[in-house]
Each structure stands twice: as C-alpha cells, then as structure tokens.
Amino acid sequence: MASSSISALSLLIFTLLSLSSPLQTLSAASVIEDLNNLHPPPDFNTTISNNCKTNPSLKYCINFNPLNLPEIFKFTIVASHLCNESRNPNCVVSFPAINLQNRPKIAPLYLSFDFFWKYCPLTVSSIDLSNNSLKGNFPSDVFYCSQIQSLDLSQNHFSGEIPIQNFSVFTNLTFLNLSYNSFSESEISDSDELFKRFNASSFIHSGIIPDKRKFKIKALLFLTGFPVCVFLLVIFLWWICFSRPDFLPKFLRKKHKFTPSILKAATNGFSKKNLVAKSEGVRIYRGVLRDGTEIRIETYFDKIKFSREKRKDFVEECKVLVQLCHKNLVQVLGWCDNRRLRAVVTEWIEGESVEMWISRLDPPWKHRVKVLTKVVEGMMYLQEEWPGVGYDLKxxxxxxSENREPLISRFRVEDESSCNKKVYKFGVLLLEMVTNRNPREEFEREEAGFVEWVRMHFPENMCSLIDEKKKRAEHMLDQATRSIELGLMCTDMSRGMQPRLDQIFEKLTAIYISILASASPDRKRVHGDRATGHRHIQSR
Structure with missing residues (x-):
C-alpha cells in the first residue's frame, strides 16, 4: 500500500475509533454493531484501487469487485486494530503476526470476523490463539492465511473432527501445536502426511492420536483387569454351581441335591427360631426354599469328618429314599452330603405328631384304629416295593396331615432289614396308642419295660391298661382287649409267632368295622360291609 494511501487510511481509522472507547473495552456485540453502522468514505474506492496498482498481491485485489468495498473497509479497520492488539511494533495494516495468546475476551471476537480472515494480510506468518479456552469446531477460517509458518491452537476446548485434508494449503507451515484440546481421534491412514510433517509434540493430549500414556494405562488395566474379571467370574460360577445351584434354572440343577448354603439360607442360618426338634447329633429344622417350598430338614452334625465310604453309602441310601412314593409316607425331596453336615430334606407337613395328637385331644377308638390301619398300609408298601428301607415307628x-392322614417321616436304608423288628416296633406303637402311655418317658427300660408292664396286666387287669372313660362300654373294652392282644402278638419275638403285615391289616380292619358297627343303628349293613373284607378303609 502506498505511503500516502496508508496515512490517509490510518487517519480515517483513528478518527473513527476515537469516536468511541477502545475496542478491547467493548463487547463483541457492540463492536460488530459499530462496524455494521460504518460506511466507507467517498474516496475509499480510489484508495483501494491505487493500493492494488501498487501491490497487486494484496488479497482483496484478487478478483476485485466494487461490491466488496464495505467488507474490505471493515477488514482494514479490524486489521489496523488487530495490529495493535497483537503487540506488533510500527503497526500498519500489513503486520507479521497475530498474537492473541492469553486473551480469552479478545480472541473469540477476532476469530468471529470471517471477513478479516478472508483478506488475511500476506505478511502474517504466525497465528497464536493458545490458552483462550476457545470452544467449538476447528477454526477453519485460518486456512485463508495459507502463507503462515506457525499455528498454535493449544490449551483450548476445540472438539470434533479436524479437516486434515485442508492442511495441504499450509505449504510453508513449519510449526503446529494442537495440544490439549478435545478433537476426535483420526484414522492414521488419513493423517499419515500430517504426522510425517510434525512430531508427536504437536498433538499432546489433543485427542487426534491415542495418548500413549492412556493407552499404556488402558492396556495395563486390560491385562490385569481382564484376568481378574475372568477369575471373579469363574469364582462366581463355581459358587452358583456348587454352593447355590438354586439360582440356576431347574433344568441345570442336580435333582434332589442340596448344598449347605441352600439349607443355611432356607433356615436363616440354622436359627433357633427355625429349630423344631433336637436330640443327640440330630436337629430338625423348618425351612423355606427360594421357590417358596416349605421343607423339613433333618440334619446330622458330626464333630469328625465322614470317610469317603460313609459319605458314598449315605448318598446311595438317599437315592433310594427319594424314590419312595405313598400317601402314608412323607415325601423325601433330597439330601445334603458335606464333610461336616449331612441332612435329609423332606416335605414340610403342617400338622402334629401322633404323640401330640393323642395327648392333646384324646381321640376316640375309631380314629386311633384308623390311623394305625393307615400306618400298616405304608408299611406294606415299603415291604413290597422297598424291603431294604427301614423307618421309625415312634x-x-x-x-x-391336615386331613388326619398318618405319615411315616423318618427312614433309613438297612443292610439287613428285619421284618420282625418292624412288626415289633408297630406292636409297641399299637400298645402306646391303646393305653395312652409314653414308654420313653414313663418306663425305666423304655419300650422293653413298657411291653413287660402290658403283659403283666393283660388280660386280668385291663382296667390298669386303658383309660377309665374308655372302659365304660362293654364293646369298647372288647375292642381294646383285641387291640392289646394284637399288639402283644407283634412284640412277641421269642416264639416266632408274630403276624405278617397283611394279617395285622386284616385284624385292624376287623376291629375298625366292629367299632363302626357298635356305633351304627343299622348293624346289618355294617356286618355286610365286614363280610366284604375291604382292604382299604375310606374316610367317614
């Protein structure tokens, strides 16, 4: 630009700027508004024309159009002021550097003047907009200054994709700093040329390329975290499969197999609240499984570990017990086989024991005999189908059950199951229910002493064997006598004269029919029923 032209233009600019406070004290909105309200002076077209003749390399001289004069006018004003803001000595419209480092209030303003970048002076070789917390996408307007040798956009908050292909216009660029921004990571294939021209120091924490330190940390976390996660997953799956398989779908569980953890959860940690009975080495708990099934858990706690053979025998026994299926047997659901805990799990029966029933209600003969008959039915099923299974007839x-159905609840598999012992146990039960005496509590020798006491008083002293209220009716005394006689036959193991189970069933059935007959006004119908000899007695 000619010196005369520069002086005239500078005088115009300073005159315009003197009308208001300095630009740096104004807001972006007011400066833009002032620029829009300013119009080129009448001789501005002549000045620009003379400048282009003198220096045709000026950008606004290329494809000059008089319609662009207002835009060029604004550019000259902003360029002159930016020359001062950039601290360039001997400031003129043509200046060597744009330095707005650490000018967070000024830098966004000048960056918004796209008309300035469009006519960026060719004398500008360096642009420094670092440390201004600038936001948004890459400022693409700087590509208009294609002649620059240095570009510093570091310490900002630029984001999004970098127009890497556009960097080809910077043929003179020797220094680039995009560090400490949040650009999107670029594919290496598209940015190879850029990385060849500039080293990694130009892209530190820029987001353009993976941070090696972060990559190392991620790799370290992956190499350590993945095995740890796999290990924890294996531990979790092991715990699920071997400790709490009740969390698995039914088709993945081992049928009838319970673990200590399942039973512990079902009984709230084997709490005293869930303990319903105990004896030496045996405790019985009530529990609830995850699916809501109520169970009865008979546990055997041992101070010493079981041998492998004993544990194997226990499991084999339980595999037999879970197959038992009869209306007068409690259903065995499964077992627990552990080094320090063995348990047999059965269904929970919401009822009371025969012992409690007799002592609490003192039921009539008819009900007692019916219960005994049902017990024999269960015994006959076991004798025919599972002769090796023993059971407790106390x-x-x-x-x-709720409908007064008797259920044998405790079983065991015996090597040599003696039918004579089972019949003996039933005989004791029969005598206990007839006499209403408890052999385990009232007699020193328990069952043996109880049977001996019954034999000593039978039949001469029947009044001592049965309750007074049961001996008032003659037919009741006869039925009680027949019942005690059957019980003594069952407990007589010395002469081998014990009756078979089917014979016991027939005798009890006859006694039951006799009881019904004595209570029925239609004796003929009852006697007719007796003649048919029904094997199973229906509820009445």
Missing amino acids: SSSILL
Whole structure:
C-alpha cells in the first residue's frame, strides 16, 4: 500500500475509533454493531484501487469487485486494530503476526470476523490463539492465511473432527501445536502426511492420536483387569454351581441335591427360631426354599469328618429314599452330603405328631384304629416295593396331615432289614396308642419295660391298661382287649409267632368295622360291609 494511501487510511481509522472507547473495552456485540453502522468514505474506492496498482498481491485485489468495498473497509479497520492488539511494533495494516495468546475476551471476537480472515494480510506468518479456552469446531477460517509458518491452537476446548485434508494449503507451515484440546481421534491412514510433517509434540493430549500414556494405562488395566474379571467370574460360577445351584434354572440343577448354603439360607442360618426338634447329633429344622417350598430338614452334625465310604453309602441310601412314593409316607425331596453336615430334606407337613395328637385331644377308638390301619398300609408298601428301607415307628415320628392322614417321616436304608423288628416296633406303637402311655418317658427300660408292664396286666387287669372313660362300654373294652392282644402278638419275638403285615391289616380292619358297627343303628349293613373284607378303609 502506498505511503500516502496508508496515512490517509490510518487517519480515517483513528478518527473513527476515537469516536468511541477502545475496542478491547467493548463487547463483541457492540463492536460488530459499530462496524455494521460504518460506511466507507467517498474516496475509499480510489484508495483501494491505487493500493492494488501498487501491490497487486494484496488479497482483496484478487478478483476485485466494487461490491466488496464495505467488507474490505471493515477488514482494514479490524486489521489496523488487530495490529495493535497483537503487540506488533510500527503497526500498519500489513503486520507479521497475530498474537492473541492469553486473551480469552479478545480472541473469540477476532476469530468471529470471517471477513478479516478472508483478506488475511500476506505478511502474517504466525497465528497464536493458545490458552483462550476457545470452544467449538476447528477454526477453519485460518486456512485463508495459507502463507503462515506457525499455528498454535493449544490449551483450548476445540472438539470434533479436524479437516486434515485442508492442511495441504499450509505449504510453508513449519510449526503446529494442537495440544490439549478435545478433537476426535483420526484414522492414521488419513493423517499419515500430517504426522510425517510434525512430531508427536504437536498433538499432546489433543485427542487426534491415542495418548500413549492412556493407552499404556488402558492396556495395563486390560491385562490385569481382564484376568481378574475372568477369575471373579469363574469364582462366581463355581459358587452358583456348587454352593447355590438354586439360582440356576431347574433344568441345570442336580435333582434332589442340596448344598449347605441352600439349607443355611432356607433356615436363616440354622436359627433357633427355625429349630423344631433336637436330640443327640440330630436337629430338625423348618425351612423355606427360594421357590417358596416349605421343607423339613433333618440334619446330622458330626464333630469328625465322614470317610469317603460313609459319605458314598449315605448318598446311595438317599437315592433310594427319594424314590419312595405313598400317601402314608412323607415325601423325601433330597439330601445334603458335606464333610461336616449331612441332612435329609423332606416335605414340610403342617400338622402334629401322633404323640401330640393323642395327648392333646384324646381321640376316640375309631380314629386311633384308623390311623394305625393307615400306618400298616405304608408299611406294606415299603415291604413290597422297598424291603431294604427301614423307618421309625415312634408316635413322635409319625406325623398327621391336615386331613388326619398318618405319615411315616423318618427312614433309613438297612443292610439287613428285619421284618420282625418292624412288626415289633408297630406292636409297641399299637400298645402306646391303646393305653395312652409314653414308654420313653414313663418306663425305666423304655419300650422293653413298657411291653413287660402290658403283659403283666393283660388280660386280668385291663382296667390298669386303658383309660377309665374308655372302659365304660362293654364293646369298647372288647375292642381294646383285641387291640392289646394284637399288639402283644407283634412284640412277641421269642416264639416266632408274630403276624405278617397283611394279617395285622386284616385284624385292624376287623376291629375298625366292629367299632363302626357298635356305633351304627343299622348293624346289618355294617356286618355286610365286614363280610366284604375291604382292604382299604375310606374316610367317614
């Protein structure tokens, strides 16, 4: 630009700027508004024309159009002021550097003047907009200054994709700093040329390329975290499969197999609240499984570990017990086989034992005999289908369901199951229910002493064997006598004269029919029923 032209233009600019406070004290909105309200002076077209003749390399001289004069006018004003803001000595419209480093209030303003970048002076070789917390996408307007040798956009908040292909216009660019921004990571294939021209120091924490330190940290976390996650997953799956398989779908569970953890959860940690009975080495708990099934858990706690053979025998026994299926047997659901805990899990029966039933209600003969008959039915099923299975016939171990159905609840698999012993146990149960005496609590020798006491008083002293209220009717005394006689036959193991189970069933059936007959006004119908000899007695 000619010196005369520069002086005239500078005078115009300073005159315009003197009308208001300095630009740096104005807001962006007011400066833009002032620029829009300013119009080129009448001789501005002549000045620009003379400048282009003198220096045709000026950008606004290329494809000059008089319609662009207002835009060029604004550019000259902004360029002159930016020359001062950039601290360039001997400031003129043509200046060597744009330095707005650490000018967070000024830098966004000048960056918004796209008309300035469009006519960026060719004398500008360096642009420094660093440390201004600038936001948004890459400022593409700087590509208009294609002649620059240095570009510093570091320490900002630029984001999004970098127009890497556009960097080809910077043929003179020797220094580039895009560090500490949040650009999107670029594919290496598209940015190879850029990385060849500039080293990694130009892209530190820029987001353009993976941070090696972060990559190392991620790799370290992956190499350590992945095995740890796999290990924890294996531990979790092991715990699920071997400790709490009840969390698995039914088709993945081992049928009938319970773990200590399942039973512990079902009984709230084997709490005293869930303990329903205990004896030496045996405790019985009530529990609830995850699916809501109520169970009865008979546990055997041992101070010493079981041998492998004993544990194997226990499991084999339980595999037999879960197959038992009869209306007068409690259903065995499964077992728990552990080094320090063995348990047999059965269904929970919401009722009471025969012992409690007799002592609490003192039921009539008819009900007692019916219960005994049902017990024999269960015994006959076991004798025919599972002769190796033993069971406990104590009145405290036989449970009554809600409809008064007796259920044998405790079983065991015996190497040599003796039918004579089972018949003996039933005989004791029969005598206990007839006499209403508890052999385990009232006699020193328990069952043996109880049987001996019954034999000593039978039949001469029947009044001592049965309750007074049961001996008032003659037919009741006869039925009680027949029942005690049957019980003594069952407990007589010395002469080998014990009756078979089917014979016991027939005798009890006859006694039951006799009881019904004595209570029925239609004796003929009852006697007719007796003649048919029904094997199973229906509820009345």
